[in-house]
Every structure is written in C-alpha cells, then in structure tokens.
Amino acid sequence: MSTPSAAVQRLRLRTELRRARSQAGLTQRQVATTMEWSPSKLIRIEAGEVAVTVNDLKALLAEYGVTDRRRTESLLELARGSRKMPFSEYRDVFSKEFLSFLALESSASIIRGFHFFVIPGLFQTEEYIRALIARTGQGGSPERLDRLVEARLARQEVLEGDDGPELFMVLDESVVRRQVGGPGVMRPQLERLAELASHPRVTIRILPFSVGAHQGLRGPFTLFEFSEDGMPDSVYLENPRGESYASNAPEVTGKYLEAYWELEDLAVGDDMEPVLRRIAAGLSEGSGDLAPVTAEPDD
Template identity: 80%
Template sequence: MSTPSPAVQRLRLRTELRRARNKLELTQRQVATKMEWHPSKLIRIEAGEVAVTVNDLKALLDEYGVTDRRKIESLLQLARGSRKMPFSEYRDVFSKEFLAFLALESSASVIRGFHFFVIPGLFQTEEYIRALAAGTSQSVTPERLDRLIEARLARQELLEGEEGPKLFLVLDESVIRRQVGGPKVMRAQMERLAELAAHPRITIQILPFSVGAHQGMLGPFTLFEFSEEGMPDSVYLENPRGESYASNEPEVTGKYLEAFWALEDRALRDDMSQTFRQVAAHIGEGSDDLAPAADREEGQDEAN
C-alpha cells in the first residue's frame, strides 16, 4: 500500500483536529488562549497553511482529551508526513491559496473543473502562458515569468502516462474563442487540447454560447476527489482578481458537484479532438470558429 501524499496527510490531519475541537464545542480563540498561542497559529494549522510540529500536536491532543495511543500515533505520523508539501519551492511566485490548490491537484484521484476565462493552467502551452502573462500583468519580470512557466510545466507532469487522476473539464466557449497571443499561439494551443482530449484519463467538453445563462457564469471552480478512505471531497473557487476559496464541507462540495453535472449535460459531446483541430484550422478566418460544433449541438438536441 503506497504512502499518501503530504497534501493528503495534511488534509486528513487538519480535518481530525477540527473534528476534535468541534466535539468539545470550543472556538479557535478559546483553544489558542488555553495553549498560549496567537489565534492565527491555530487558524493556519486548521486551514492547512502551515505544518504542525510533533510537540505542538502532542500538546494540542492533550488539550482535546485524546488519550488513545493508536489514535495519537496515527496523527503524529500524519504530522511527520505532511511537512514537505508539493510545489513549496515556488512560494516566491504563488500565493498560499494557490499552493493549497496545487497540493490538492497533485493528490486527487478525480479532478472536475469548469473554466470560464482562459485555458486551465494544467493544459496551457508555454507560448500561451507567456502571451497570457504579457496581456494580463504589467509588472511581471522575465525572471518571475520563467519561474511561473517552470512551475506550470512541472504541474503538467501529472498528465503523463496512464497512472494519475481522471480529469473531467468543461470549458466555456469563450475560452477557446479568445485568441490569447494571436492566431499562431492559439492554433498550437488548440492542437495541444486535441492531443489531451484523446488521452484515456481526460475528458474535455465545450459549453457553447447557445446554451445561454448557466450556473458556471458565477465563476470557475475545481472539484477534487481522493482515493484514500475518509478523505472528504474538496472544492476550490477561483477569482481572477486573486481572491480564492477552498472548502471540504459536504454541503458546499455537493452543491458544486451538482452544478458541474448540470454543465456537463449541456456541453457538447462531440469528438473533441476533432473539434479542437477544426477550430485550429479556422482560427483567423472569422468569428464563427465554433459554428460547425454549435450546429452539431442543435442536431444532437433534436436526436435526443
């Protein structure tokens, strides 16, 4: 049996610690006061933003009245195993919220996402990344951009081989209509999507403009499922202005899972590899790049 990733171990540990505190009906401030900690320390531990030392964990478990030796040793093992988080070497270019996202991404067995603005980072070509940075940031230095590209390409190792998570993505039509970097960059990006759409672990669908208003218009989101027993699903809500939110509360993750299924049901079910290649071939010829796909959607509705 393989050892769970550091991200999974930290998520399990923080879930257990919150459960123990809530069982005693204590607030974070009350516990921090008893431990003689600053409240932010416990908040950050429970949020998974920082690791907890073995000594601090022992003291915390004693405060919570956890006396079962097996339980204590299990939690101590989680603390030891969760200290080295994925992509922690990129703290200089990523926010703590996005590092938490990367930890979930690298540990999940199933990833579902809806994207409304740009091609998701996991699927971006290097040229697309550079064009996106040039068009959206006025202050990125060449050195910082190189670090961002290095990190993003490292993320994409997740897509290699037959092992790894299953990915189900729905892209709003605007994502592939917007010519980031111009026709040449977008053609290469569409060819990359065509390759990925043929991968046995990856399903990509397009939500056409013709569906009108939909739940995804509230913003992009990503859902994570884990193979480890007892691990709760998580959802990450993305705000392009930099504010992001993650939750593993069942009522929140359940709501977004239902929204994703609804978007899947309304999205195109074509051979997306062929669709992306057709889009690539017509980029620069006019504004109706997806017209053939949209026409097939209408015919498909009639058949159903």
Template identity: 60%
Template sequence: MSATSAALQRLRLRTELRRARLAAELTQREVAKSMEWSPSKLIRIEAGEVGVSVNDLRPLLAAYGITDRRKIDELLDLARGSRKMPFAEYRDLYGKEMLQFLSLESAAWITRHYSSLVIPGVLQTEEYMRATMRAFAAQTNEDLVDRAVEARLARQELLDDTGDRQLFFILDESVLRRSTGGPGVMRAQLERLAELSAQPHITLQILPFSAGAHPAIQGPFTLFEFRVDEMEDALFIEDSRGIILAGTSPEETRRYLERFWELEDLAVKEDVEKLLRRLAGRVEAGSDDLLRLLDDEAV
C-alpha cells in the first residue's frame, strides 16, 4: 500500500469516527472516560495526528453503537491501511502541523498555494532549499539540513504525477525578484520553475507588483481538495511560527478558496514560462536591484 493511500485512509477514518461519535451524542471526554483513555488520545485520533489500532477500534465502535458487520469491517480495514503515514520517519524534524500538511499534500487531488515570501518548498531546487534553511536557522546543523533537504526532495514526487492530480501555484512577484542564495542559485531556480510551468498538471501564475494591495496580502496559504467525497477540503495558513492548520470550518475554507480565485483574476497567466526564463536571464545583471537606483543617482 502506498503512503498516499495510507494518508487517505486515515483521513477517511478520522472523519467516520468523528461522525459516529456525534451521531451517538457523545463528547470526547465521555468517550475517553469509557475507553479509559486520556482525552488527548481521542482528540489526536480525530485530528488524524495518530492512527488507531484494530484492538482499540473494536471497543470504540461498540461505544458508538455501530453493530453493522460490513461497516465494522470497512472501518477496521481503514485502520489497518492507515498505520504507515507519509514522512513519519521525519518526526524529529517536523511538528504535528507540518506532518499533517505533508500527509494531506500527498493525498490531495487538487492543491492550491499562494506564496508571498519564498518559492514553495515542493518547487525548490536543492541549492535554493539549502539557502533558505540556512537563512531561517540561527545555528545550522548540517546533518539536520541534509535530512530536511532529503524530505523536501521526496515531496517532489508529486511533480512527476502521471494521474489527474492538479497543482496550482500563485507566486508574488517579490518571490521571484529576491535573489536567494546568490545569482547562480536564483537563476537555476527560475529556470526550474520555467520547466515546471510547462507541465500540463502544474499551473504557475505570477501576482505582479502592479496588482497593488490584494486579498491575500496578509500572507501565504494552501488549500487541499480531495477526490474522496467524505473528505472536506483542508486549509493551512503559514505565519512566522510556521504552517498551522486553520480550516476549522467549511465556511472559512470556502472564503480562502474564493480569495485564491480573486488572486487568479489579478495574476499573470499567459507566457509564464517565457517570463520566468527572461527573469532568469536578468538575475546576474541586477538591473532591477533597488540599491542600483542609489548608485545611478550618484553617477
């Protein structure tokens, strides 16, 4: 079973369990007490942060009054299939929010991402990754950097997807103008983006400075949509603390989806590959560097 299938099965299982508890009109605290669990264990199961063993699931289903044999077998199969989650071997690197993000990213049918700070991790070259990681860390442990790069490169299997997965990225112009890692690294990164923009399942758009103030000026966010009907869309917002799960309600997620569509109306969509290659060619020239304006005035 693939890690992607495991992620989807855990997502389906957590949804089914929460729905069953609500149908039984039980609170999390009541269930935890009857199961002799800590309340945090049930909360983590319903959040999809941890799996649930078959031995734990059987009495839990009984507590919810589920007696239909076909339904029980279906949920037990989901529990068995959801044990091995994507990127579980990187728990020492990532917090629970980021691990959940990676799990959903691997399982999503449609991904929509707006970036205002850096190139999205799944699109980064290895050299760009290392430059950003070193910039973020006050004290850099090269072994941890190597493992973080390994994990991020593993995410990029999504880019070679041969199915019907669709990836949509809107990049603020500042993301492309900021020479991260030096001219050589940035040029290679822009050329990589140009290559990716030509793939049919990847859509890259650029939000130009001329758009002015816009609906997403507060910062980056990601939306995941799933082909499984039972799975609600997921929303993640990134702030100075890192990625956080923010989609606490369908209404909030829908507002961000509408925000993404508004950004698409403002973004450059045509000839993006050509535009990226031209930007790559101008990186070393630095003709648009802010500090050059002062040099020019001095002359």
C-alpha cells in the first residue's frame, strides 16, 4: 500500500486533533492558554495551515487526555509525514490559501470543477499563462513571473502517468471564446485543450451561452475527492478579487456537488475534441468575436 501524501496526512491529523479537543470538552482558547501559545498558533494547526512538531503534538495529546498507545503513535506518524507539503517551495509567490488548494489538488483521486473566467490552470499552455499573468497584473518582476509560470507547469505533472486523478471539468463557453493573449496564443491553447479532451483521465464539457442563467454564475469552484478512508471531500471557491474559501463540511461540499451535477447535465460533452479544434481554427489574426459588430459600415 502506498504512503499517503503529506497533504492527506496533514488533513487527517487536523481532523483527529479537532475531534480529540472536542472529546476533551476544551475550547481553542483554553488549550492555547494552557500550552502558553498564541490562539492563532492552534487555529493554524487545526486548519492545516502549518505543521505541528512531534513535541508539540505530544503535549497536545497529553492535554486532551489521549493515552491510547496505538492512537498516539498513529497521530505522531501523521505529524512526521505531513512536514513536507507539496509546492511549499513556492511560498514566495503563493498565498497560504492557494498552497492549501495545491495540496488538495496534488492528493485528490477525483477533481471536479466549474470555470467561467479562464482555462483551468492544469490545462494552460506556457504562453497562455504568461499572457494571463501579464494582463491581470500578477506578475510583478520578471523573476516572479518566471516562478509563477514554473509552478503552474509543475502542477500539470498530475496529468502524466496512469496513477493521477480523474478530472471532470465544466467550462463556460466564455472560457474558450475569450482570447487571452490574442489569437496567436489562444489557438494553440485551444489545440491543447482538444488534446486533453481525449486524455483517458480527463473529461471536458462546455456550458453554452444559450443555457442562460445557471448555478455557476455564483462563481467558479473545485471539488476534491480522496481515495483514502476517512478523508472528507473538500471544496475550494475563488472569486475574481483573489479571495478564496475552502471547506470540507458535508453540508457545503454536498451543495456544490449538486450544483456541479446540474451544470454537467446542462453542458455539451460528447466528442469535444473536434468542437475545440473547430473553435481554434475559427480564430483569425487581428480580429475578435465582436469585429463584425463593431466594424465601420461600408459607404
């Protein structure tokens, strides 16, 4: 049996620590006071934002009255295994919230998502990434831009091999119509998307404009499912301002899973490769979708 990823082990550990504190009838503030920690330290440990040292974990378990040797050793192993989180080397360019997203993404067995702003990061070409970051003002220095591109391309390694996650993505039609970087960038991006549409672990569907108003207008979201026993599903939400929210509460993940099924039913998904190639072929240098509408009338 393969060893669970560091992200999965940290998620398990935070769940177990919350349960142990609840069973002990203690609040976060009470525990922080007894441990002589700032309340934020315990909050971050229970949120999975930071690792907990073995010594701190032993002290916590003693405070919670956890004395069972087998349970204690299991939790200590989780602490040891969760130290090295994926993509932690990119702390200089990513927020802690997005690093948590990357941890979920790299550990999930099934990923479902709805997108209506841009192509999902796992599917973006390098040229598209650079154009998107430059246009949205996220790049900053050339060095930071290179780091962001490097990290996004590194994420795409989950598409390689046979043991990566299954990906189910519903894209609003605007995603494939919006010419990020112009036709010269968008055409190869759409060709890449067409290639991925025939990938054995990737399913791409497009939600046409003709659907009108729909559940996804509340914002894009990503759902993660895990093969490990006891790992709850998680959902990650992000809006255009960069604010994000993640939850593994069943009432939240359940609501978004229902929304995903509804969007998937409304979307077009049969034989998407030729559809995407036709959209790519329809792009012409120097003109956009509104060109016929905005062109000056002939005299």
